[in-house]
Amino acid sequence: xxxxxxxxxxxxxxxxxxxxxxxxxxxxxxxxxxxxxxxxxxxxxxxxxxxxxxxxxxxxxxxxxxxxxxxxxxxxxxxxxxxxxxxxxxxxxxxxxxxxxxxxxxxxxxxxx
Amino acid sequence: xxxxxxxxxxxxxxxxxxxxxxxxxxxxxxxxxxxxxxxxxxxxxxxxxxxxxxxxxxxxxxxxxxxxxxxxxxxxxxxxxxxxxxxxxxxxxxxxxxxxxxxxxxxxxxxx
Numbered sequence: 001x002x003x004x005x006x007x008x009x010x011x012x013x014x015x016x017x018x019x020x021x022x023x024x025x026x027x028x029x030x031x032x033x034x035x036x037x038x039x040x041x042x043x044x045x046x047x048x049x050x051x052x053x054x055x056x057x058x059x060x061x062x063x064x065x066x067x068x069x070x071x072x073x074x075x076x077x078x079x080x081x082x083x084x085x086x087x088x089x090x091x092x093x094x095x096x097x098x099x100x101x102x103x104x105x106x107x108x109x110x111x112x113x
Numbered sequence: 114x115x116x117x118x119x120x121x122x123x124x125x126x127x128x129x130x131x132x133x134x135x136x137x138x139x140x141x142x143x144x145x146x147x148x149x150x151x152x153x154x155x156x157x158x159x160x161x162x163x164x165x166x167x168x169x170x171x172x173x174x175x176x177x178x179x180x181x182x183x184x185x186x187x188x189x190x191x192x193x194x195x196x197x198x199x200x201x202x203x204x205x206x207x208x209x210x211x212x213x214x215x216x217x218x219x220x221x222x223x224x225x
């Protein structure tokens with residue numbers, strides 16, 4: 001069964017303190033790994049899609065990387081406005097045949113000034 | 114704004130009442146998904162439409178839940194005889210082809 005596990009559950013950083021969030025996955029035939037950001041009371045906001053091991057994507061202070069078993073979201077010199085829940089999801093070739101996303105529980109990031 | 118639109122944003126209902134939520138996807142997106150998210154968890158898949166056809170339903174979707182997408186445009190999700198366990202954020206997402214899914218802001222349901 002397809003499964004996504006994110007760690008840590010919560011992370012507290014000082015402004016400027018770089019760190020990484022982890023997403024471990026087990027999936028039959030990966031058709032994409034997705035990172036979303038979710039603010040309280042809002043819907044998830046798309047950040048990145050990664051398709052194959054070794055692929056990297058960057059956006060401002062965020063950089064996502066992918067291996068055959070996990071993905072990392074690196075946050076460089078974070079600011080308080082980066083505080084949010086970061087969700088990882090996978091799309092499988094065999095996820096019901098209709099490409100639904102399987103999500104992890106997320107990492108709640110708090111960046112303090 | 115041409116994003117995914119969901120209404121209402123918040124709904125408080127008494128146990129046993131029926132509720133209906135609406136989702137207006139991005140206009141050119143033919144694929145539409147409903148997810149449910151409880152506190153501290155990631156979204157869980159409920160059902161999927163391609164155009165007007167409902168092609169997949171999760172086992173989470175009990176007989177009290179029904180979804181429609183007439184004419185392949187907007188979609189509705191109805192919950193009959195609501196229970197306290199139905200309290201959650203209901204999210205709609207749409208996409209086309211092999212692109213990423215875009216989510217709406219969700220409908221927060223509270224059953225009292």
